[in-house]
Amino acid sequence: DAMVIQNPRYQVTQFGKPVTLSCSQTLNHNVMYWYQQKSSQAPKLLFHYYDKDFNNEADTPDNFQSRRPNTSFCFLDIRSPGLGDAAMYLCATSRGEGAEYNEQFFGPGTRLTVL
């Protein structure tokens, strides 16, 4: 089945220790997104790629970086995690502009704990 996969599902890191979250997709979608979601809050868009074009949200901290080496994979790097970065990180994909619905398909998320 075509899907969005995130690894790991649960990640524990120490304050200040770099961590990388990964996302892969078999949907062959052009657009990939990274969201941060804290409990009972709306998903907050960190950045997205349209193919290789990187789009950073204005309020995304410099501590968060992303890489998309190819269509299928996208990585979220948190250079120096703080306690406030503990959250669920959601990866999503969509076909891109022009698709009728252009709904986003989400992976299962990675829950990050910062000790």
Added chain:
Amino acid sequence: GQNIDQPTEMTATEGAIVQINCTYQTSGFNGLFWYQQHAGEAPTFLSYNVLDGLEEKGRFSSFLSRSKGYSYLLLKELQMKDSASYLCAVRDSNYQLIWGAGTKLIIKP
């Protein structure tokens, strides 16, 4: 600024009908989405409205009034598995999704 408002929490009884409202103020409008999110899981797509009116999909229906900046999600014949958060999201003039914080729906037997 851009804003999506939904009730924080609602409670309903198994077998009943519930309506979850969403109001929005965004810079432009290019469609409204409803997603379902079970606790600890990712959101899954439920419905999409871009024109005024009602879209029906089995037990779920979604309504849109663009002039009022208003939508609702109607869930019929509620089942226990419908206990989840329901997120309203609006695509603005830049085709960015603006998300609401979600409505937590609690179903009681």
